[in-house]
Every structure is written in structure tokens, then in C-alpha cells.
Amino acid sequence: MPALERRSLLQELTLRGVRITDQRRILLETIQESDRHLDAATLLALARRRDRQINRATVYRTIELLKKLRLIEELDLVNVNGGKHYLEAKTTVDRLRLACFKCGRIEDFTSPLLERWKAEISRLRGFQIQIVRLEVGGWCSKCSGGKDRNGSSDEAL
Amino acid sequence: MPALERRSLLQELTLRGVRITDQRRILLETIQESDRHLDAATLLALARRRDRQINRATVYRTIELLKKLRLIEELDLVNVNGGKHYLEAKTTVDRLRLACFKCGRIEDFTSPLLERWKAEISRLRGFQIQIVRLEVGGWCSKCSGGKDRNGSSDEAL
């Protein structure tokens, strides 16, 4: 496990000799300070609060850069909100996302099972895992009330 | 576990009182006979071999219908091939997809851990699981050769 957990995105980029521009600095900070589940359009909007000039293309190019360096993760969130992808700074431990089809809330879930699973996959398949994306869709505890049964609705999703 | 595994998509729709059109019949068969990992454009192309008239809009509307009824699953495959989503008829057992960033191949992986995990999530979070989407990106055994180490490339993804 590489030790890139405590450094900021900015530090990571600097360390890797990547050129730091004002725009990148702002985007990195915005991602890091965000409350997670940021899509590209929101990132652009937030970044523009700090620098009105920042361009959409720069946002996408920075996202691509950070993906390549594996400093951020990209989520699809079982397509709850259409085609867009969501970003977040990579953390030490992999997490599973629970997306509620009714209220749209995203919960995180971590489990020691996950590490065992990754090991099992690597061992059995010889697969070098770079990205793990685990997404569950359904009804959260609030929205399922306490009695609703599974799989009977034509409404959800 | 509901017993909707052995019926065809057509039977499922009929059973639920959904109107069956020629186009739907063709689309359902195409999905079912396909070798998996079908995107909307491919589905349209394949369906058109049977009926040159089938329209793109109908394809998307049918996909949406089947998603709502939870008869198909939609995958993003860690975005390996850009924005499109992939479809497949739902099967009894949930599977994890291993997408190779180098050769693009998709492998399936099943594990008894998965069922335990789902149970754990339901129990601990009170979450009613409708969809499980598990995607792993990395290098398959062929592409990782046998010695390539993890996380050192700026190339992949």
C-alpha cells in the first residue's frame, strides 16, 4: 500500500513534478474542501467563486490528470442522477456507496470484507486492481420506512 | 429472493401486464441472446438486423422500462469506454466485473462473500438493496504479464 494518504493533492502534484498553475491550485483545493460527490459542473461553479475566469475545459483536463495519477476517484452512483460522474479525493480505505433511489442521499459503507475480497480477486484471477468501484442502489433506512418489501415497485429508480 | 430467474424478459413483461409490441419483442430477444455488455447503440444495430425500422428513441425508452422493472442491469464499467452504459439481463447471482484498462476485456467474478456482504449492509444500515454494481478496474492477468507492479504507471486509465 503506497503512502500517499496524508499529503494534499497539491503536495502530490508538486512531488511528481507536475506544473502548478493558479487554476489547478484552486481546483485541487475545491475538490479537497468539498463535501464529496462533486460533479464536473459543480466543481466548475465552486471554483469560479474563487476565480471567475476558470474554464470548463480546464476543469475536465484537470480531472483527467488527477484520474491518471490516481489521486481522485470517479463514481457513477448507479446512474441516480443521469450521465454525470462524481469525483472525490482518494482515501486510504475503499468504500462502498449506498445510493437511495427515493431521497437521493449517498451513504458510505466500509467493511473489512472488502480487503479480503480484493485479495481473493488478485489471487484467483491474477488481476492487478487499480480501481474499485462499489455502488449499491435501493432504499435507505429512512425511505424504506421499516416495512416496505423488496422489488415490488414500478416507481423507484 | 424472488423467483424471476427462469422466465424470459418477454414472459416477465406479459406477466406484469405490459403492452407487447413488435419492437419490444425484438429488443427483448436481442438483449437476451446477446453475449452481454451491450450498449444502447449496439442494441439498436443488432435489433435493426431483424427489423430495419426500429428507432433509437424506442431503444432508450425500452431500456428505461426494463430498468424500472429491474429486469436488466446497467453498468458503467469504470468508464473504460467513455460515457456509454452497458446492459444485460439480470441473473440470479450478483457478479463483480473486472475491466482491464489495457485490453478492455471484461471478466466476471462471483463470490459467496458477496451475499454475506449484502446481508451485512441490510442488517447494519437498514438499506433495502435493489441494485448492486461492483466494478473493478486494473490489469488482467494477461496484461499485467506477471511482474508489473501496482500504481506506477501514468499511462493506464
Next chain:
DNA sequence: TTAAATGCAAATCGTTTGCATCTGT
């Protein structure tokens, strides 16, 4: 008969690209 499904074409949404200009190192 009629609510629902289709075809068509245009619109929309997220993302990418070519190119001239600017900037970090």
C-alpha cells in the same frame, strides 16, 4: 376505442478537441 407506444427530428447534457494565446519553470 383509447391509452399507450412509436418514429422522427430537434434539443439537451456531459464531455472533448483544435487552435491561438499565455505562463510556470
Next chain:
DNA sequence: ACAGATGCAAACGATTTGCATTTAA
């Protein structure tokens, strides 16, 4: 100085929509 980053606007690919017409039940 110059490779690399940016802004802009246009292009792109996937998906959605409005509306007039057709069709399954």
C-alpha cells in the same frame, strides 16, 4: 525560451423530448 497549460468556441457522442401518427388490448 519553450514545453506545457489555458480559454474559447465549436464539435462530439450519448441520451431525451415534443409532437403527430400508429397500434395493442
